[in-house]
Amino acid sequence: MKLVAVTACPTGIAHTYMAAEQLEGQAQKMGFSIKVETQGAMGIENELGQDDIDKAAAVIFAAGIAVQKAERFEGKKIFEFSVQEAIKNPEKILQKVKEEVGG
Amino acid sequence: MAAEFTFEFPLPLGLHARPASFIQEKCQNFSGEIIWENQRTQRQADAKSVLSLVTSDTQHCDLCRVIVRGEGEIEFAAELKAFLLEELPIREEKALQVPPKAEAIVPRMILEEKEVYLTGQPASSGIALGKALMLKALVDWPQVRQVRGQRRAKPEKEKKSFLTALSGLEQELKKGLAEKAGTEKNILQAHLSIATDPAFVKRVMEIIEKERASAASAVAVVAKEFSEKLLKSQTQYIRERVADLKDMTLRLLEKLGYKEVAKKKSELKEPSILVAEDLYPSEFLGFKPGLILGLILEKAGQTSHTLIMARGRGIPAVTGVTEASRLLSTGEEVVVDGTRGVVVVSPGEKIRSYYQKELEAEHKLKEIRQKKALLPGRTADGRIIEVAANIGHPEELERAWQDGAEGVGIFRTELLLYGKKTLPGEEEQFSLYRKLAEEAAGRPVIIRTFDIGGDKPIPSVKLPQEPNPFLGYRGIRIYKEYYEVFRNQVRAIMRAAVHGRLKLMFPMVALVEEVRWLKEQVRKFSEELNSQGLPCNQNIETGIMLEIPSVALLVDKFAPEVEFFSVGSNDLIQYFFAADRGNPQVKYLNQPLSPALLRLLKLAIDRAHEHRRWVGLCGELAGDPRLTPVFVGLGFDELSMSSGFIPEVKAVLSRVRMNNCQKLVAEAMERATAEENTYLLENFYQDYFSEDIVTSELIDLSADCCSKAEVIHKLAVSFELSGRVDNRAVFEQALWKREDDVATEIGFGLAIPHCQSGTVKTPSVGLLRLKQSVDWQSKEGQPVDLVICLAIPSGDKVRSQIQLLPKLSRKLIHEDFRQALRQAGDREEVVKLIKSAIS
Numbered sequence: 001m002k003l004v005a006v007t008a009c010p011t012g013i014a015h016t017y018m019a020a021e022q023l024e025g026q027a028q029k030m031g032f033s034i035k036v037e038t039q040g041a042m043g044i045e046n047e048l049g050q051d052d053i054d055k056a057a058a059v060i061f062a063a064g065i066a067v068q069k070a071e072r073f074e075g076k077k078i079f080e081f082s083v084q085e086a087i088k089n090p091e092k093i094l095q096k097v098k099e100e101v102g103g
Numbered sequence: 104m105a106a107e108f109t110f111e112f113p114l115p116l117g118l119h120a121r122p123a124s125f126i127q128e129k130c131q132n133f134s135g136e137i138i139w140e141n142q143r144t145q146r147q148a149d150a151k152s153v154l155s156l157v158t159s160d161t162q163h164c165d166l167c168r169v170i171v172r173g174e175g176e177i178e179f180a181a182e183l184k185a186f187l188l189e190e191l192p193i194r195e196e197k198a199l200q201v202p203p204k205a206e207a208i209v210p211r212m213i214l215e216e217k218e219v220y221l222t223g224q225p226a227s228s229g230i231a232l233g234k235a236l237m238l239k240a241l242v243d244w245p246q247v248r249q250v251r252g253q254r255r256a257k258p259e260k261e262k263k264s265f266l267t268a269l270s271g272l273e274q275e276l277k278k279g280l281a282e283k284a285g286t287e288k289n290i291l292q293a294h295l296s297i298a299t300d301p302a303f304v305k306r307v308m309e310i311i312e313k314e315r316a317s318a319a320s321a322v323a324v325v326a327k328e329f330s331e332k333l334l335k336s337q338t339q340y341i342r343e344r345v346a347d348l349k350d351m352t353l354r355l356l357e358k359l360g361y362k363e364v365a366k367k368k369s370e371l372k373e374p375s376i377l378v379a380e381d382l383y384p385s386e387f388l389g390f391k392p393g394l395i396l397g398l399i400l401e402k403a404g405q406t407s408h409t410l411i412m413a414r415g416r417g418i419p420a421v422t423g424v425t426e427a428s429r430l431l432s433t434g435e436e437v438v439v440d441g442t443r444g445v446v447v448v449s450p451g452e453k454i455r456s457y458y459q460k461e462l463e464a465e466h467k468l469k470e471i472r473q474k475k476a477l478l479p480g481r482t483a484d485g486r487i488i489e490v491a492a493n494i495g496h497p498e499e500l501e502r503a504w505q506d507g508a509e510g511v512g513i514f515r516t517e518l519l520l521y522g523k524k525t526l527p528g529e530e531e532q533f534s535l536y537r538k539l540a541e542e543a544a545g546r547p548v549i550i551r552t553f554d555i556g557g558d559k560p561i562p563s564v565k566l567p568q569e570p571n572p573f574l575g576y577r578g579i580r581i582y583k584e585y586y587e588v589f590r591n592q593v594r595a596i597m598r599a600a601v602h603g604r605l606k607l608m609f610p611m612v613a614l615v616e617e618v619r620w621l622k623e624q625v626r627k628f629s630e631e632l633n634s635q636g637l638p639c640n641q642n643i644e645t646g647i648m649l650e651i652p653s654v655a656l657l658v659d660k661f662a663p664e665v666e667f668f669s670v671g672s673n674d675l676i677q678y679f680f681a682a683d684r685g686n687p688q689v690k691y692l693n694q695p696l697s698p699a700l701l702r703l704l705k706l707a708i709d710r711a712h713e714h715r716r717w718v719g720l721c722g723e724l725a726g727d728p729r730l731t732p733v734f735v736g737l738g739f740d741e742l743s744m745s746s747g748f749i750p751e752v753k754a755v756l757s758r759v760r761m762n763n764c765q766k767l768v769a770e771a772m773e774r775a776t777a778e779e780n781t782y783l784l785e786n787f788y789q790d791y792f793s794e795d796i797v798t799s800e801l802i803d804l805s806a807d808c809c810s811k812a813e814v815i816h817k818l819a820v821s822f823e824l825s826g827r828v829d830n831r832a833v834f835e836q837a838l839w840k841r842e843d844d845v846a847t848e849i850g851f852g853l854a855i856p857h858c859q860s861g862t863v864k865t866p867s868v869g870l871l872r873l874k875q876s877v878d879w880q881s882k883e884g885q886p887v888d889l890v891i892c893l894a895i896p897s898g899d900k901v902r903s904q905i906q907l908l909p910k911l912s913r914k915l916i917h918e919d920f921r922q923a924l925r926q927a928g929d930r931e932e933v934v935k936l937i938k939s940a941i942s
Contacts, residue, residue, distance in 0.1 A: 015847075
């Protein structure tokens with residue numbers, strides 16, 4: 001299964017990246033492919049192209065603030081979590097996505 | 104019959120003045136009697152009297168019995184019970200949510216410990232703990248004593264005059280209420296509720312009747328009685344009521360014909376913290392230096408000379424503390440936190456320990472400063488810039504040398520005159536200046552002649568009242584009228600200049616013809632002295648203050664007349680932007696980084712250099728190390744400041760290069776606003792002052808902290824001690840702001856407090872391993888034993904370094920990395936681990 005995710009938090013130097021790291025690590029364990037865009041103090045990094053988004057089975061937001069350029073995800077199935085949840089329990093998040101999307 | 108109920112008092116701060124007035128308001132609607140009985144203190148109170156309620160000394164969770172008698176007692180008792188348990192706590196909470204003033208930073212510890220505190224603006228940094236001394240106490244009870252004990256034969260007459268005085272006061276207060284708003288209205292409201300308080304009135308009448316006391320005497324006696332009861336209470340908040348009571352007593356006594364009991368200045372006998380509405384420089388100087396531990400002022404402007412002197416002497420001060428002189432009283436233990444703009448009243452144990460750590464931090468910072476004081480006044484590439492001290496009194500010299508002053512950039516001689524009935528004559532001044540010259544031991548000392556007028560009125564010189572003294576008759580403008588004063592001083596300086604490197608400087612020059620006149624007089628004095636056979640330095644180096652913009656634009660024409668210029672930044676800015684420096688409402692116009700001001704200064708300095716004249720800066724701004732690169736870039740030859748700032752300025756000087764600073768100024772002059780330049784300057788600091796992201800100073804492997812608040816404070820202190828942040832208070836606040844969004848505990852026993860803030864000088868990482876785990880106050884959070892603090896500056900030129908922090912954050916997700924951090928044997932190993940994680 002292909003997934004995309006966006007992580008973001010108020011200061012953008014810590015949680016954003018920790019959440020990204022967790023989601024990437026957990027996806028690998030569960031055999032999914034995932035691309036995580038970070039929106040932090042460095043601006044948008046590892047930006048999701050329209051192509052990435054179109055091909056994804058689902059979108060995960062793990063954010064403490066509003067996600068920028070949210071219009072890219074119109075029409076997609078979006079799972080929203082807090083950035084803390086992504087850090088503390090990435091497995092639960094991916095399990096939930098798996099159950100709902102299948103795959 | 105009576106209805107009654109018993110309940111536990113719900114308010115954490117106890118039954119103090121404000122909730123008492125809410126209860127009184129509520130009970131007023133009931134026609135019968137309501138008795139409040141505190142089961143713990145065994146005191147009874149009339150629930151329709153604020154004073155009576157307050158003196159029941161009811162604390163949080165005290166069991167209270169309320170007895171209601173009269174028509175509809177059962178219904179009202181039920182209503183009152185509901186009010187006390189439900190509505191009262193809500194109203195009290197709302198009343199407590201008055202936000203502190205924007206500029207004060209209240210340490211989290213104070214809020215968590217529910218301490219009583221007042222806020223103002225930080226005015227002179229540092230911490231002082233000591234006893235308060237009210238300089239203008241409203242009423243001192245000992246002085247009221249003289250009124251007490253008076254007897255009168257006709258009680259009816261006395262009762263009548265008391266009631267007349269009371270209703271007169273009531274009318275005044277009501278009239279005031281209609282006109283006032285905000286805090287002032289609240290005060291009047293409080294006064295009104297005392298004036299009309301049934302318990303107070305009843306007791307006064309009783310004493311007049313029983314003891315045949317005069318009305319004034321009865322008021323004084325009852326006020327004292329009530330005040331003592333209030334003071335016995337455990338609730339600190341009640342002091343507010345005592346101040347109101349004093350205030351109202353005074354006004355009542357005034358109405359009864361006793362004006363002489365009012366206001367008398369206290370005397371300073373032991374080291375104290377002075378509390379006053381404002382303090383004139385003369386008053387400040389009237390006290391022995393060692394006796395002032397700190398200052399709490401209501402109204403002093405940041406650039407008032409009293410505060411400037413307090414900074415010079417390293418005396419912590421907070422200003423803008425509304426009602427300080429009403430809320431505090433003599434002898435009370437207070438903390439003055441001049442770094443944060445906070446005053447803590449009767450601090451508890453945890454706050455004492457917090458400030459103990461603050462004092463230790465200040466002490467260590469002082470040691471670091473002393474090392475910097477020894478640096479030469481020179482840029483990294485060797486351009487010499489003299490770093491000098493501003494002084495107001497020869498006594499300050501010793502401290503100035505300790506701080507590393509290379510001379511005196513301005514001796515404000517008019518400060519010698521404060522509090523003196525007569526002006527010092529030529530001989531007296533000569534011996535003083537001579538002593539100064541000798542003590543300076545070859546270092547240059549610029550003596551600025553009397554700048555009388557403006558904000559510095561001198562009792563011995565009677566100047567006419569004018570609507571706008573800053574723009575009026577002051578400085579050299581009065582010298583023709585007060586020619587002898589001028590003559591005596593200049594002659595004294597010229598004579599003393601034989602004994603050391605004294606220089607002469609004139610204030611408030613606007614025109615070339617003024618300087619020509621001054622120089623002509625100097626020549627005349629020197630001829631006089633010669634013919635009198637008194638040795639003098641005929642070629643004394645002479646300069647003028649550059650504080651009026653007209654001088655800046657005509658420096659080339661002034662140059663043939665003078666040897667140097669010294670910029671008085673406070674006055675120059677105030678005249679340039681047409682904004683009174685003491686008026687808080689136009690404070691935003693005080694813009695040292697304004698491109699307009701920079702252009703003016705650059706033009707003036709370049710012209711002066713073309714004519715081989717040197718230019719100094721002797722205003723307060725010179726002491727701001729953040730601005731040092733700007734002043735270097737502008738081309739100043741000398742920077743003179745309150746000596747306390749010298750070490751930091753020298754440290755910055757030793758690290759900057761001329762060409763970089765010049766480039767910075769060239770860029771800043773092309774911007775449109777001061778704000779853009781603030782940003783520009785922040786980036787400049789990033790480019791030239793960047794350091795390793797982590798050093799062992801930032802690591803503590805066995806931190807002893809009992810709470811999250813202590814952890815955050817410890818981090819703030821260690822970041823300032825290692826030079827990572829300018830101001831630990833601002834940094835601490837920034838960390839808390841992030842914690843308040845969502846606590847940064849992320850599981851695994853790890854918390855990562857972090858922030859982006861202007862006070863952070865360079866991207867930094869700190870690490871604490873805690874001896875015992877603490878609760879990080881997060882939802883469903885686990886205790887934390889490993890804390891990693893990430894700090895980044897604001898500004899956009901730091902990308903390359905900020906990039907390192909996300910790398911570290913990602914790494915922290917991995918158990919093996921955390922394990923390594925927890926097991927590392929020493930700080931160096933931790934530094935290595937972190938560095939390798941981000942490389």
